[in-house]
Amino acid sequence: MQALAKAGATPIAVPPGVDGSCTRQVLEQVDGLFLPGGVDPHPRWFGEEVHPKTTIDEELDALELQAITCAVSMGMPILGVCRGSQILNVALGGSLIQHLEPGTINHYRPDLPLSTEVHEVRLADDSRLAKLSGTQLLRVNSLHHQAISRPAPALRVVAQSEDGLAEAVEALDPARWMIGVQYHPEELLNHEAHSSLFDDFVSACSEFASKRRGTA
Template identity: 60%
Template sequence: MSDNVHRPLIAVTAGRDLPGSPSVLRLAENYVRVLTASGAIPVVIVPGIDTAAVRYVMERVDGLLLPGGIGAPDPHPRHYGEAPLPETVIDKDLDALEIAAIDRAVHLGMPVLGVCRGCQILNVALGGSLVQRLEPGDVSHLPGLPLESEAHELRLEEGSRLAGLSGARLLRVNSLHHQAIARPAPALRVVGRAEDGVVEAVESTAPDRWIIGVQYHPEELTGRPAHRRLFEDFVMSCAQYAADRDQEGAVSA
């Protein structure tokens, strides 16, 4: 991104290590690296702040990134009408933070990117549901491999934004999840699956809206152009959102 283009502010939600006391806030550094390398300025927001504070921040940023990572808790199944399984790990404060941020981001029309848990909470916040526990099968979605390693295939829908960014309909991706999207939210469409049919990518049903969720971890694969371009396009879309907002403000003034 050139120096004369607005550097967008992108809200990034931080998780925390659970269980344990005191808990420790965490955010994988590669999210910060790829956003700054793409020309953005990350603004970290944390669980425990109230909804009014979330709205205040979201009205001053240009995009929202919902990350995932090792040890990330599961979205509470109550949000899609189910009881949690005994092994489900929940952080109600993180759910509240991310659902409030998603609600405001979607209302404002800003770009949203969800990664792993971020893809799941995005789907849940918009009215979808999850598979709480993936059963063992032909594809291991929790293979115990380093995130730099490719674990399985990603098959993308023709004409999807992700296929266009990737320049291909078949990619190899990493994997670190035991849950996945079951019922897509009404505002989202499935555009990518693993070879066993598990949902790996969703996009907005509205072609003019930049909303993408991916179940894998592209921030760990940015040495491959197909994955790096996802973040570059996200940041460029956030910059355009900021420019459009500034133009609207200038006109109304």
């Protein structure tokens, strides 16, 4: 919420437990959807049984799946971080790796401050993220034990870690502002490559609001 406020937004938190009609009413009053980090999406949404390491919050799933469906239908900008990126992919028809064992990179580093840059990701040169970051190689933090497996049909992978995991997705349709990142840019705001993501999201939300009011 601090990162969004710093970029000029007025964040409004919506708690789990509200019904679908209430979620729609809230989204009709705001200009963008931000999906934060958290526990794991239920694997039933992509046709798998629960892994022993998977931690689930079904009320949170219900809220975010409803919110994503509404936001997509409205053409609203969407930004997802960590779990937010995963639930966005699941909501749009993709799947997840339920648990990552440490390999070339240990992606789950709760022993380190989130301001620590753990590894590098390579950005697709034609991606919005590359344009915002001004680079194709980006140093990021890491605190996830799940990752995107099959990208949703409406999304494309635009960043990968050195071991080949998807680290960011964007909408296939370049006219849609929809980005999910597996890392936590809100903890790296001292780097312009990360703060620019929030600035661009808020700018897209402002443009969406103007179009909705017919003043663009």
